[in-house]
Amino acid sequence: MDILLATSNPHKLIEVKAILEPLGFTVIGLDAFEDTYAEPVEDADTFMGNAELKAKGYAKMTNVRCLADDSGLVVDAIDGRPGIHSARFAGVGETRDERDEANNQLLLTELAGVPDQDRTARFVCAMCLAEPNGTIVAQSEGTFEGVIAREPSGANGFGYDPLFYVPDAGVTSAEMSSEEKHSRSHRGNALRSIAKHLSQ
Structure with missing residues (x-):
């Protein structure tokens, strides 16, 4: 069964494929379509609201069952913040890598005077699966708890991963193997719930 993942982020596509394809699903990205689709406006004030908008919008536009997520970092x-504005927190950068770098620098600046014990944070991922007619057939939310490190470390992730330290693992999310990250992450947790629905 084909499932469209509503993202142009190649890192997200790799993560989702790693979890769903062993279960027998074929995951395709927006780049599989010759047409360029206008991205639905994400103007909801929650992660789940934005995931719903994307899932419904792309499912109707492409006529393919669509899985969408909205994810972000919540720092206590x-x-x-940055919450639903995580991807554009700093508001600068031409490329994804430049935006990630600017976002991480701004986060470190905002937390400069915050002691280690108060740097708690979590990644949140809301996922929504929609049929081509726009009907929502499954929703899930996953979280991943950690703290914000004082400097970036690791190269196996993207976004805020190099700053997201996981105390019980003793490493940042960007220092984890792909397998460990998938087993713990907010996206992995949300995806496993969606996968249970798909397998019924």
């Missing part, structure tokens, strides 16, 4: 010491 700065009132839950």
Whole structure:
């Protein structure tokens, strides 16, 4: 069964394929279509609201069952920011890598005076699966708890992964193997719930 993952982020596509394809699903990205589709406006004020908008929008546009996620980093010491604005937190950068670098630098700046014990944070991933007619058939939410490190470390992730330290693992998310990250991450947790629905 084909499932469209509503993302142009190659890192997300790799993560989702690693979890769903062993279960017998073929995961395709937006780049599988010759047409360029206008990205649905993500103007909801929650992760799940934005995931729903993307899933419904792309499912209707492509006529393919669509899985969409909205993910972000929630940092307790700065009132839950960057939250739903995680990807564009700093508001600068031409490329994805430049935006990631700027976002990480801004986060470190905002947390400069915050002691280690107050740097708690979590990644949140809301996922939504929609049929081509726009009907939502499954939703899930996963979280991944950690703290914000004082400097980036690791190269196996993207976004805020180099700053997201996982105390019980003793490494940042970007220092984990792909297998360990998939078994612990917010996206992995949300995906496993969706996979159970798909397998019924």
